[in-house]
Each structure stands twice: as C-alpha cells, then as structure tokens.
Amino acid sequence: MTARYTIGIDLGGTNIKGGVCDRRQTLLTRHAIETQAELGCEHVLERMARLVDDLLQQTNLSKAQIAGIGVGAPGPLSHAQGMIYHAPNLPGFVAVPLRDRFAKATGLPVVLENDANAAAYGEFTAGAGKDVRNMVMLTLGTGIGGGIVLDGKLWRGRYDNAGEIGHTVIVPDGRACPCGQRGCLERYASANAIAERLREAVAAGENSVLKPKITANEPFDARDVLQAAEQGDALAARIWDETCYYLALSVVNVRHLLNPELVVFAGGLINAGPRLLDPVKEHLERLSWKIAPDAPRIALATLGTDAGTIGAAALAMS
C-alpha cells in the first residue's frame, strides 16, 4: 500500500482546519474543529491529532496511506527548524518545536510552514497560480500576509521570513505599525486599516454616512466602508480608492524587484471582487512604467479558505 495522500492542517486562533489531498492536490475531504486555544499548547496539539484521526475516518484511509502532514501556522516561525517562535493568537505557543512534537504524536512526517506561505503555495499548486511558475500573493485580511513562489518553489529567504509584503514601507514615516515600523502597507490596505482610516478621518472632522455608527461606538468594518462608498459616501469612496492605490504601489515594487508573471490577491477583502480589482488595475496603469512589457497579471485567489489546507498538504507531498 503506497502513501499517495497527504494531510494539510491550517492552525488558526479560532479553528483548526484540515483536509486530505491526493497527489494532484485535489481536496478529498475537509473538516474543522475549534482550536480551544485558551486551553494551551498541549491541548491544541491534542486537538490537531484528533483532527487527523477524524480526517482518516472520513476518508477511510489508514496512516500507512498518508505520506505526511503539512501544518500552516501563524508565526513568526522557522520552517527549517520546525519551530513556532511566538504565535500571539495561540497562548503558550512560545518556542514550540511543533514539527517534531506533532510527528511524534501522529507517527507521520510533518512539515511546518508559515500560514501565509502555505496559502500562497495552495493557490500556486491548485488555484489562481496553477498555470504559472512565478507568483506573489498578498493576503488582505485583518493584516496583510504574503507568499512568494519563484521558479515553482516557495521562497522563504535566509531566515524563513521572506514575503512579509505587509511590512514593506509604502509611505515614508507614515502610520505607526505594531511591528515597530512606520508606513507599512498593512497600515493602509488591510481590512482593519480601512476601517481605522475612516474612523480617524471622521474623528478629524470629515463627514460620512458611517459617522453615527462611529459616534455610537458601534462596530463596523471594511465591508461597511465599501458599501458606503457605493452609496455615494465621498469619504468612504476616497478611502477605498486610496486602499487600491497603495495596493497598486506594492504591485509596482513587486514587479520591479521580482518580475513575476502573476500577482494574486487573497483574503477577506477580495469578496469585493471587481470593486477591488478594477481600481487596482487602473492605478497600476497610471503608476507603473511602460518601457518594458513586463507587467504581471493580477488575479484574485480562487480557493477561498481552502488555500491554506491545500498548500500545507502540497508542501507535505514535496
């Protein structure tokens, strides 16, 4: 019986998602359980092992048929050492040698990868990037994660920290970022930053249909900003457009540094579809050079929340 399947696990602060893939990166089944992160590291490792058992049951596979497990986890972490240095959303995950401990617990080979890298690799193997060799992905969510695939391989860098596009500086001495820098892309174009920039503009005296919510301290998010923009709210429209402008600037820089044929946007923000993609393309047209025909194609991710699971499974195969 040859091991022709792999398991991908996407370890998040709220849920642990998992799936079984075949050699073609087809997701045969998926399953998710609560992380119960507040119960600590040991407990989360047990939850992950239970998820593996659940997946084997669902698929009627035995461990002997599984070539390995890929785990996408929040970081910073070291792929090479299989170690999570520190995961702010997972209490107790400080200097955890997750790869070796989970391998011991399951009896299977384990690969540990940064969750943004795993998602990028998923889109590369089975999603928006399946027909290219070079791809850069920006995951636009609460923050901005990134992943780089060059010549078919995940580029991790010397310190397993490449692809942190959210922390490239897009505005010199710009908005303060919790990372300690100023002007990071994440502080302008993440879902959180969109809501925050609107809130600040209103606090500074600008008007918006969202002002009553803000005054009443009611929650609102990037979706509300987009909706307000579409209903003619000038401030919301400006902030949404600026977001697309900053994303376009990042694409210009990725283009000149890495010259990939494809840039993929992923994450919650891409639910906006063409309302995100079209203005980004318009800004790009204006912002980037015409002297060489080396513009990357821009596309939206296609795998949704399965990207991390599929990518982790694919990494376990390679």
Next chain:
Amino acid sequence: MTARYTIGIDLGGTNIKGGVCDRRQTLLTRHAIETQAELGCEHVLERMARLVDDLLQQTNLSKAQIAGIGVGAPGPLSHAQGMIYHAPNLPGFVAVPLRDRFAKATGLPVVLENDANAAAYGEFTAGAGKDVRNMVMLTLGTGIGGGIVLDGKLWRGRYDNAGEIGHTVIVPDGRACPCGQRGCLERYASANAIAERLREAVAAGENSVLKPKITANEPFDARDVLQAAEQGDALAARIWDETCYYLALSVVNVRHLLNPELVVFAGGLINAGPRLLDPVKEHLERLSWKIAPDAPRIALATLGTDAGTIGAAALAMS
C-alpha cells in the same frame, strides 16, 4: 586541452572592458578599449571581437582553452533570447541578437546578461558576497541598478527584468522619473539625483556653499555635495542624510520581501565609504522592525569596476 578559462566583457557606452578568469573567478588579466559607440552596432561588435583577441594575446591562451564569453550589457535586454532590446547609450543597438552574432564572430559560446546583474554576480562569486548564498546588490551611480542572487543563482524573473530596485517607488507620487513613474528610488539616491536635489533646493531659495557654482552654471556632482556637507553646509548635509534615509527604506523593503543575508552597495557613490554606510545603518536601526532577528548585513562592494567583467566571466562558466 580543456577549456578552463572564460572571458568576461563589460560593454559600456564609453569603454569596453574585458578580462580572463579561471575557474575560481580569479581575474588573470584585464584590458579596456574605447567603445566608439557613435560608429554604430557593427563597429562595436568588431571592437568586442578585437578585445577578445587582445585578451588571448595578453594571456597566451588559445580559443580552445576558453569555455565561453559572458557579456554584460546595458538594457533592457533578454538573457533568455540573447537580445538587446534597446540600449540608449549605444546608438543602433535596437533589437540586436548580440549573443548569437557575437558567438558567430568569435566561434565561442556567448552568454548575454544585464550589466547590473553581471556586476552583482561578480560580487557574489568573488567579492563582498562570496561567503553567502543570498544577496541583493544596489549599484549607486548615474542611476541605480540592482541584482538579486537567491540560493546561489541570479534571479532574473519571468521577463529577465528582476532587480530593478532603482525603479521601486519609495515616495508615493514623488519626483518624476524618465522611466515614466513617480517617486522611484533612483530619483532620490543616485549620484545624479543628489546633485539635482541640491540644485533644486538652491533654486527654491535655500542657501549653500555650492550656490555660486550653481548660479554660474558650473558642473558639480555628488562628491561636491558630500564635501560641502562635511564642511558644515547644512543643506548639503540634509540632502546627503536624506539619501541615506531613502537607501535604508529600500533595504527595509528588500529585507521583508526577500529576506537575504546580505545587501551590497556598489557604484561610484560608495567611494564615500563609511560616510555612506554609517548613516544608512543608523537610519535602518530606526526604520526597521525588531520583532524578528532577520536583518541583512550591509556591506560595500569590493571589486570596484572589475565586478561586471568577473561576473560576466563567471556566468559564462556556469
């Protein structure tokens, strides 16, 4: 008789430099002749062939002992197709299949490479980067060129146009660049940009010891700006410091995207030595995150004007 040597050629608008290297990238001899670019493409190709003959004579080597020739040339060009698309400093060099024509002229295999890439590869094989696997080089001259070495190989990108760090946008909607974009690094931190920014500040009413030269329309360059800064000229000091600040911002972005262990500065500007390197490092300390110990080392190139020749020769070997 095995072919254990290669020839490197650095084709410039004024001079054609050449050298012979052994398998360890030791430069056995070097020679330069005038390009005589104004006499056109055919003539320049003949000059290149003559340089090869000169080098063989100098070293007492026969063509049978030469494994190949590497040519570093201004672009844009295609390494894969061996084609110079357009070299503004070389009249008549439009869509020239240089690799195949020069191979025919010399009877030797030829590799064509972008000159900034060739120089970066030279520093990687035999200079500042000889002990690392991942390196990004910025060549600070009239403009700003770049070269990227990842896992020991030159990263050219999908369209042979990677490493154009000089045209990453460092100031959104900043200074206009001849490339068609705004805010390119090259418009802030190249030798030309330094002199130009000082000239503009004086024209806008600021004072400087260089003002008489500017008023008299006398030429001056980045060296004069540095000298004036050291003599206590406040405007010159500010412009020099801003230059180092913008270079540091670029290093931050290279760090987060590619995570190399080394960033090398090359080109005329590095004659300033620690007066360039120290303030760049100070700005970096302030500008970049401390949450992960993944800062690249910063160093100055060591091969001077030989880097392009050695790099081209090394590329002919690989």
